[in-house]
Amino acid sequence: MTALELTxxxxxVFPHSDKVEHSKITFHNRYGIELAADVYTPKHAPANGRFKAIAVSGPFGAVKEQASGLxxxxxxERGFLTIAFDPSFTGESGGSPRAVASPDINTEDFSAAVDxxxxCRDVDPDGIGVVGICGFGGMALNAAANDPRIxxxxxxxxxxxxxxxxxGYFDADDSPAKRNETRAQLGKQRTEDYANGDYARAGxxxxxxxxxxxxxxxxxHAYYRTPRGYHARSVNSNDGWNMxxxxxxxxxxxxxxxxEIENPVLLIHGEKAHxxxxSKAAYEALEHGVNPANKELMIIPGANHTxxxxxxxxxxxDAIERFFGRNL
Incomplete structure (x- = not known):
């Protein structure tokens, strides 16, 4: 593992709060990739000296300086020790080539954060939760299915x-023919990437x-390409993922x-989100799962995806605080 250079x-893209202490750390996953994270610590420790803790990542193509850090x-600020981490191959985290996404490795990143x-001496090891945003919401659910420590x-x-x-979006390209067309294009891209000694980006x-x-x-666009959310290390704000x-x-x-997730899950989504x-499909699966009583879908009136x-x-x-307060 190589040492990371942390800014x-x-x-x-959001202001610093004077209610918490901020620091930067690194940790590694079981593939040997070193990950970078921001730690946010409440200024007042609980009476027993051990915080309930939450690891946060996402959206898909974002960095910890964007939504996950917020x-x-x-x-x-609400009393949890939290970390916002950059997934493998992105942001300040390690891994080469850059801008690679993986259903396995990015799921592992959440479990590595739990590791x-x-x-941590000031964290209750039996009181750890995760938050995944956008595409990393799916990774967080996948991690929860595989890691009961969450x-x-x-x-x-x-x-x-x-x-x-x-x-495709809204399942519009759900056919073997469409998938095989995509596979053929990406197979050709792999050949070209190998010949070029580099990996083309999707934009x-x-x-x-x-x-x-x-x-x-x-x-x-209003988030990633404007001062509202642009960040120089964000995949979505710049050249995109490895194709x-x-x-x-x-x-x-x-x-x-x-x-098969036994522990509590809260899905949150905007009413107007494409x-x-x-989330509706995920909630249906959870409703028919091994422990549906502690699963919830909260739909926010009028809200879109971003x-x-x-x-x-x-x-x-407030609802997220109550959820973790009850369950960690």
Whole structure:
């Protein structure tokens, strides 16, 4: 594992809170990739000296200086020790080549965060939860299905990256012929990448924005490509993911076993979000699972997909605090 260079300056897209202490740390996953994280610690420790803790990551293509950091800092203001981490191959975290996404490795990243927190002297190892935003909401659910140390899970404005990659938006390309066409294109891309000694990128959120862009693309642009949410290390704000990342998501469905999650889950989604169907499908699986009584879907009236990235009037932090307070 190589030592990471962490930026000492506050370079988040949200203001620093004077209610918490902030520091930066690294931890490694079981593939030997070193991950970078921001730690947000409440200024007043609990009476027993051990915090309940929450690991946060996402959205898919974002960095910890964006939405995940906002969630982590806000929950630290409410008494939880939190970390917001960059997934493998992105942001300040390690891993090469850069800008690779993986259903397996990115799920592992959440469990690696639990490894770190469970070994912190000021954290209750039996009181650790996770928050996944957008595509990392799906990763968080996948991690919760595989790792019972995660005592409570919040998936906010969740994407099922396997489903959207394999089937297209709204399942419009759900056919073997369409998938095989994509596989052929990506196979050709792999050959070219190997010959070039580098990996072509898919392009981030489109910029400039075409007049006929769907509303949800306009919403992404308003976050990732404007001062509201732009960050120099964000995949979505810049050149996008490694193009061939799509292959593993098509071949390895993420949410196959979420019906076996025994611990509590809270799904949060905007009423007007184009992606709401992902959370509805996940909730249906949880409702028919081994412990449906502690599963909840909260739909936020009037909210779109990216409102749950940073709109403090839309993100239900009171409900999230209550959820973790009950279950950690």
């Amino acid at each position: 000492p300056a506050w370079d988040k 969630y982590a800092q806000t929950l630290a 770190y927190l469970a070994n 005592k409570a899970t919040v998936a906010s404005t969740m994407y099922d990256m396997s489903r959207v990659t394999a089937n 981030g959120v489109v910029d400039p924005l075409p007049d006929d862009a769907p509303q949800f693309v306009k919403d992404y 061939t990342s799509a292959l593993s998501f098509m071949n390895m469905p993420l949410l196959s076993y979420i019906d 992606s709401l169907y992902f 409102d749950l990235y940073d709109n403090l009037n839309a993100i239900p932090f």
